[in-house]
Structure formats: structure tokens, C-alpha cells
Amino acid sequence: MPFVTARNIPHVTHIGHLDGGMGMRQPGVDGPGIAVSTNPERWRALRGLNGPEWVFSCPTAQWVNALDMEQEDRAEIEAWMVMRRYMKPCTAWAIDWVDDMGEWRDGVFATLVEACKAAGIRVEDERARSEQNDGQSCEIDHYRLEKRAMKRLGGWPDALNWFDAAMLLYTREVIMEKRPFVVGIWWEEPESGQGRNGTAPYGVLFPERLGQFSVEDEEGEEMSFAEAFPEFEIPAAPEGDEAFANRKIARMLAEEARLVAGGMEPREAARLVALRHYPQA
Incomplete structure (x- = not known):
């Protein structure tokens, strides 16, 4: 645990x-x-x-x-979420911008189009800036919540907001x-x-x-x-899903992540192991 x-x-x-x-x-x-x-x-x-x-x-x-929370503990919660079939690996687009009030904003979105729309910039302009290494966005490794997780949360507004849900x-x-x-x-x-x-x-x-x-x-x-x-x-x-209620599975997955980590960050290792057991759709 x-x-x-x-x-x-x-x-x-x-x-x-x-x-x-x-x-x-x-x-x-x-x-x-x-x-x-x-x-x-x-x-x-x-x-x-x-x-x-x-x-x-x-x-x-x-x-x-x-x-x-330390990175190792966060990685174990990630492993638990994957083994419970609450989320799976995906890619997403992270972007940051300054809003109309002068406040710094950031967000994660499913597509570059959605990210640029939130930031109020044109996709074509962002792609051109990114080619010059001056873009506001980048594609990242991420997780997407499954419907069963969102249902257990009483409905959830953003499938990419996995950490709060976890x-x-x-x-x-x-x-x-x-x-x-x-x-x-x-x-x-x-x-x-x-x-x-x-x-x-x-x-x-x-x-x-x-x-x-x-x-x-x-x-x-x-x-x-x-x-x-x-x-x-x-x-x-709430009652847990009996097929995945044994938390030893999550501990074993986290231990596997530590073994393969080597010089990797704990979260990187956790994602690698998650992809082994639950390939990206």
C-alpha cells in the first residue's frame, strides 16, 4: 500500500x-x-x-x-487504477497560455485542435511555431479514464483528469x-x-x-x-470489484515497475508496465 x-x-x-x-x-x-x-x-x-x-x-x-505523495507511491496508485480497469494509457496534448485576465493557464486535451481552441490560437500557427521549437503545446504520455471509473465517481467531467479521479x-x-x-x-x-x-x-x-x-x-x-x-x-x-479486489496485484505491478525502472523515473516505469498489461487502444 x-x-x-x-x-x-x-x-x-x-x-x-x-x-x-x-x-x-x-x-x-x-x-x-x-x-x-x-x-x-x-x-x-x-x-x-x-x-x-x-x-x-x-x-x-x-x-x-x-x-x-512520493513518485513511488503515486506509481503504485497508477498501477492499481490500471489493474482495476479504471484507466488505460493514451497520448494527449498539453498546452499553456495566458487568458484574457492575464492569468497563466494550462490544460491537457485529447487532440491538438481541442488544445488550441482552449488557448485561443490557430492550429496552423501552433504547428508552425512548434517546428521552430517555440510552440505552446506538446504531445505527452497520459492516461484516460474508463467509463466504469467515471460511473463510480457519479459522473466525471473530464476523462483525461485521471489523477484527481485516482x-x-x-x-x-x-x-x-x-x-x-x-x-x-x-x-x-x-x-x-x-x-x-x-x-x-x-x-x-x-x-x-x-x-x-x-x-x-x-x-x-x-x-x-x-x-x-x-x-x-x-x-x-462502495463495494469493490471482486475480480480485482486483491490489492496484491497492484503491489506486484508496482514492484515490477521498480525492477524495470533502472534509471527511469518511477512514473515512467509504471507506465511501461501498464502498457505491458493493458496495451493502448
Whole structure:
């Protein structure tokens, strides 16, 4: 099992309504979870949120540090995702640009056409600049999420955004089985930028852990989660695919990656082994 760190954050805030339960939520980058933060004012400013605030409290709540991970541990999660048939290797186009607000942007897209469209440049111009080694884009080795992974995430907006999806799936299906105080993951993003492109630290709280929290409303009244949201049905923990539930397979794949690595970076080795077992379509 990869080495992951977790931090204790006993109080977090959710902005919005939960009366309709998880079935009323739209697919998004929080997957099956609920977005929370310790700085709701910052998130209101960034996203223009106008819903009510709910403070969730659990003294023992542990959050997996999604961005605090060594390359070797990340490679093992990649191997697990491939063996679970949650993703497969592919190629994609990475590009960076400065938007109309003067903010630096970057993204990964399935084709050069899509990448150039996002950056607001012509494909022909980008190809000409690339021939002079002055382009904004490059073709990269990447992963694409499979439909079964996106379904387990409650719908997912971007099949190429595999790392965020991997952290959600691995935390929910593996880590939380072993560590009962883990309630979700934490993205320790810096506070930078403004508007829709701005960032700040936030967490994703998995719904099966909601029963561990007390809730305080905007009037300062504290109650259990069930009292606050009587119509919300807390789901059971997701069951894994029995054919791939044995995590020894992922460990064996990661070990194979280490053996073939030589002078390669761990992620490069993990991708090589993934291609051996799951050739690119």
C-alpha cells in the first residue's frame, strides 16, 4: 500500500443545500463527495456561491493529503487504477497560455485542435511555431479514464483528469477500509488567482462518513447530521470489484515497475508496465 499522509481537520464548512441527497447533485470534480473548506469566504468570492453555510465537526476526522505523495507511491496508485480497469494509457496534448485576465493557464486535451481552441490560437500557427521549437503545446504520455471509473465517481467531467479521479477512488475503496477515521481527501492548493480560475485549499468529504459529523447551521444551532438533513440517505461504503479486489496485484505491478525502472523515473516505469498489461487502444 502506498505511503499516504493524513491531517486532522476537525471543522470544515460546506456551502450549499444537501436536502435533495447525493442523487440531486450534478457530476463534477468532487466525484461522489461533498466539497468543504476552512475558508468559505474565499470560496464564495472565487465561485460566486450564495448558498447557506453548514459547519461540519468531527474531532477525529482525518483527511488524506492528496498532493503530499512520493513518485513511488503515486506509481503504485497508477498501477492499481490500471489493474482495476479504471484507466488505460493514451497520448494527449498539453498546452499553456495566458487568458484574457492575464492569468497563466494550462490544460491537457485529447487532440491538438481541442488544445488550441482552449488557448485561443490557430492550429496552423501552433504547428508552425512548434517546428521552430517555440510552440505552446506538446504531445505527452497520459492516461484516460474508463467509463466504469467515471460511473463510480457519479459522473466525471473530464476523462483525461485521471489523477484527481485516482485519488478519490483509491482513498474511498482502499484507504478508508483500513483507516476508519479517514473521511475524505484534502487538496492543499495555494490561495492564488481570482474568479473561476482561482485556487484555495479545500476537501472532499465522502458521504458514507457524514454520520460521524455534527452540524452547525448559520444560526449557531448544533445538531446531528441526521437531524440537520432528515431526507438525506447516507450511502453504504462502495463495494469493490471482486475480480480485482486483491490489492496484491497492484503491489506486484508496482514492484515490477521498480525492477524495470533502472534509471527511469518511477512514473515512467509504471507506465511501461501498464502498457505491458493493458496495451493502448
